[in-house]
Amino acid sequence: MADPETVEGEREEIEGAKAASAKTAHVVFTPSGKRGDFPVGTPILQAARTLGVDLDSVCGGRGICGRCQVVPGFGDYPKFKVKSQPGCISDTTKVEARYADKRGLKEGRRLGCSAQILGDLVVDVPPDSQVHRQVVRKRAEVRNIEIDPIVKLHYVEVQEPDMHHPSGDLERLETALQEQWGITVDRADLPVLQTLQKSLRQGDWTVTAAVRNGHKLVYTWPGFHDKAFGCAVDIGSTTMSVHLTDLQTGEVVSSVGAMNPQIRFGEDLMSRVSYVMMNPGGDKEMTAAVQETLGFLLVQAATEAGIEPNDILELTLVGNPIMHHLMLGIDPTELGWAPFALATNEALRVWASQIGLDGKVNPGARAYFLPCVAGHVGADAAAVVLSEAPQLRDELTLIVDVGTNAEIVYGDKERLLACSSPTGPALEGAQISAGQRAANGAIERVRINPETLEPRFKVIGGDHWSDEEGFAETARKVGVTGVCGSGIIEVLAEMYLAGIIDEDGVIDGALAAKSERVVAEGRTFSYILSRPDGKNPEIRVTQADVRAIQLAKAALYAGAQLLVDKVGRPPERVVLAGAFGSHIDPKYAMILGLVPDCELDRVQSVGNAAGTGARIALLNRKARDEIRRTVRAIEKIETAVEPRFQEHFVGAMAFPHKSAPFPKLRAAVQLPERKIAAKGGESDDGAEGGRRRRRRRG
């Protein structure tokens, strides 16, 4: 066999004159390590595509979008056996200069579509130039979000119409998408047709097309358009929130929230269902209210972010089953009584216009509802699972999503169970005398001196503790207006630790002699957390407040314990989610016994995990299939028909529990001495205790 170099040399001599492009160069892309030989003169983007390198482009290589930015590396790369020299890449082109002038181009960066390969080269694709870039989440234990939204933008040049070969503008656009992007459109929305002809002509026969799921044409803009947003929507019973998100970068560009307008139809879910039962057509009223509020929030989010509603192309929605049904215009009556039948337990995709959002978003926008798990366990639970992914973990994880109806998920990669528990809104700060939602002025941190019984606290929006210099200004500027959900947990736990309330939840009236903070109020006592001033009201914790939290936390505990019973092993990890959960200190939640015992450092508050799950489903289309599969496999437990629920509930009224010993908690925190005689057995907190209790009360 002849020496290949010689042969190569000969070939070059013979063919060299023909075309310089016959010369090839070796190119290595980092971080992928993909490599190959290309004719000199090949644009870097083209080489990347040939090799399947993850290099983005919206404009299809026309130097408009700037998504294909790369960083050529120069030097000796022994690892790749490549010497990469400045001369191995073409000089800055006019296209690049124009782009740099218009939109800026960082030192050392080149546009992959414009820069040509002249010799052996190492090229780095920075994270922001990768199609499948990731949104990094702060918590180490959760997966990053890979950006792969269901709607993508593609810039195309479209053939002009020819009278002699008549064809529709749409069909020529489809041909362009096929030829320039390899996309086969099999369905175009009516709004596309209604605007396409103007788009094409305004864009001088170029448009940017929004393509859904790789085959559905949902909208076009004239010329180059680089804005595509989506909204992750969490419809809570008490609050609704919208996270307006850039579908291309994953960035949340604005977040807005509002009270759920349905509160006027009843604070908890069942009273809303009752409203429908008592008022024929009431469901339509409630549907209109919640759809209107969402529309309002969308406009607010778009305005805050300074974007056009037309650029919102996709929504993902999560919520409990009743809110899910009401948002979809489905009468929720069947969810109000056994057997709690859902209209559907599958994920749903509808037009945004079908849920009253006409004009608030792009006319081609779709709304994707994550699947409900069961009649009492909603799409919010599905979203929490998507965010926390217990189904991928070895350790047994207990997730409680605290809302007006708490949704509880328990399990690991072998098995996942879910149920819900009617906690009521107390843990969110509602039905508490001084309760309020987590907003500026709400007390969120509390410490009580066990000697003096004097409290100190912090409010949302203020930097100082109430006993620090500077708090006076906070009180004046921000105010001290009430107690939010996490604040009420803390104050009760501190009251318990300080001995102001006993494990049975009774405020000790005898302490009135010791502290002016403890005051009689009828036949019971209250604790004055904050004294009134000219501007701010008195904030006290009443015996009724303690009872409300006891009922709520007992329901939460009972539901969780039910799942723990089914699995037969205690949780190795606890995740506290929910609107209240972002600021809660896990320690205090455990002291009050909101959930079964667990190592304190294995208990986390993760905030609005349902909202995060909605955002994952918004940014990554594969996540939708994943959560649908996972939800199908979840074992659904109906607490209402589980006889042990009531037993667990009664036992869990006490702090942290009447009979469960909570050894892991006690190892970490010094709890007050028990007055009620504890029984052995961690989960045996049942009928016996309940009966005893009832006897004692009777």
Next chain:
Amino acid sequence: MADPETVEGEREEIEGAKAASAKTAHVVFTPSGKRGDFPVGTPILQAARTLGVDLDSVCGGRGICGRCQVVPGFGDYPKFKVKSQPGCISDTTKVEARYADKRGLKEGRRLGCSAQILGDLVVDVPPDSQVHRQVVRKRAEVRNIEIDPIVKLHYVEVQEPDMHHPSGDLERLETALQEQWGITVDRADLPVLQTLQKSLRQGDWTVTAAVRNGHKLVYTWPGFHDKAFGCAVDIGSTTMSVHLTDLQTGEVVSSVGAMNPQIRFGEDLMSRVSYVMMNPGGDKEMTAAVQETLGFLLVQAATEAGIEPNDILELTLVGNPIMHHLMLGIDPTELGWAPFALATNEALRVWASQIGLDGKVNPGARAYFLPCVAGHVGADAAAVVLSEAPQLRDELTLIVDVGTNAEIVYGDKERLLACSSPTGPALEGAQISAGQRAANGAIERVRINPETLEPRFKVIGGDHWSDEEGFAETARKVGVTGVCGSGIIEVLAEMYLAGIIDEDGVIDGALAAKSERVVAEGRTFSYILSRPDGKNPEIRVTQADVRAIQLAKAALYAGAQLLVDKVGRPPERVVLAGAFGSHIDPKYAMILGLVPDCELDRVQSVGNAAGTGARIALLNRKARDEIRRTVRAIEKIETAVEPRFQEHFVGAMAFPHKSAPFPKLRAAVQLPERKIAAKGGESDDGAEGGRRRRRRRG
């Protein structure tokens, strides 16, 4: 080989004792001739399904729908080698008795789902029990319509919800459809979800589901529901018509029509496009007008037929490109100037609610738009092709669909061409002094005595000619109110035959001396067709009327001739379609020279073929694919840029034509002697003649 009968006999002896059901009987179904052996006791429906016999059922064999009616035949059938005896079928069952009592059952008929096979039997499936029954069309030369609508009804029994195994009502319905009908639903509409829970409970866990295209769930009704209708909609420039059709029988249950409300924006299409160009937003006004009128017509059609709007599940729409675009809310401006770009040339399926029909039809109803052929050749032309199917024929067929814009199709199974021609509305009776649409009181038949020049005529809604006894009553009761499109063709042709107008279209003023019917009107003359009485106005044909028809028919002829030129061979068959075309006498159309020469007995008027095409697409889903394929293959000719169009137009102003000799017509009808010297060559009617004509005028 052993005698099979003996073997059979032995088997029976051996196995007979085992089970009576092991005994089999031989069943032959007619007309299909399908046959097989079945265990004694098998219901006839089940046997039919096993053999793939075309026997219908909506209720799935529960004795509710009565669609599986069969007629057992008794006697000796040597052809099938079967002796069929009354004892070979079970006695009338309770289910049958109940059905007969409630809905009636013809003598000799049995319900296939209930009657069991007891012995060898011949069973006839009457046409009305066949799934794929046919709608027989009156004209022998067109295909019957096989009923295979895209939406079908299926009755199912659904599992009740179980709290312990929670699942959505929808998912249990889908399971039932899979198990009971073999249907895999892959998509359910939101309206289904919004009503499903009530339907299931009202129907005591039985519902009838409307399934689209075999996989899409569009609606449910409680219990058994046997009504499914569709509407074939023809959106003409001048009139709109709706044919409400039973999707299960193909029967048209009501037909309603209205003037197109867009007439107020301009009588012809181009003036409507001009309106949009001059009035920004004018397209939205026009869209609203046409959508409202369609909604009104749908309500009217449903009311006349006594059906619920909710039972209308599908619409098919045809119309010219401008009306097509306007109905869809697409600005038609681009259709107003070269290159006449369509927004799309493909078929379209949208929700009926997307074209403003919310509440007028079932919320799950879809509107299917047949594809437009080209910028000037609409979905109505596609529908005409579907109805007449020239693409399946050996003979060269010329189809003209006369509307305000005539659409012309020419070809055979080898090749099909299409164009349009701007005839204006004269041929539909508009822009004619006494013109009116084809309604009661309109003159539609005319004869003129060539000696006396006296006319006789008939009006729509009257049985007598105007010179017959009894016409006075018609005139009094029905009225003589104007002339419709076909009437204007007849009166002009008769005037030409009688010598009142010459081949150049001039009313001969010299005849005023001979007849009082010919009167001067300014510098021209008119012909009085009907004298006024106390109730009815005078009806006269003016010189301007003749000119209007000349312009219209010249445009029509020129378009048709253009296509004939392209093919290079004259038509072997002519089809006159259009609202005007149902009553027109082909002879008169030929005498005036509306289309190129053809054997008179090969010229047919077929009425509203576009409407028929829409009805075919409504009743048969395969027809939709067929017409899409056909339309794609049609060669589109743009008359506006064909230089010969103008030449053909000028030549065709004369009756029947200035230079084309029309030998086939002349062989059948004695035409007046020509005043203009004819030139040889059938289609050479062009530039030379035109120049001569202009010189003569100058």
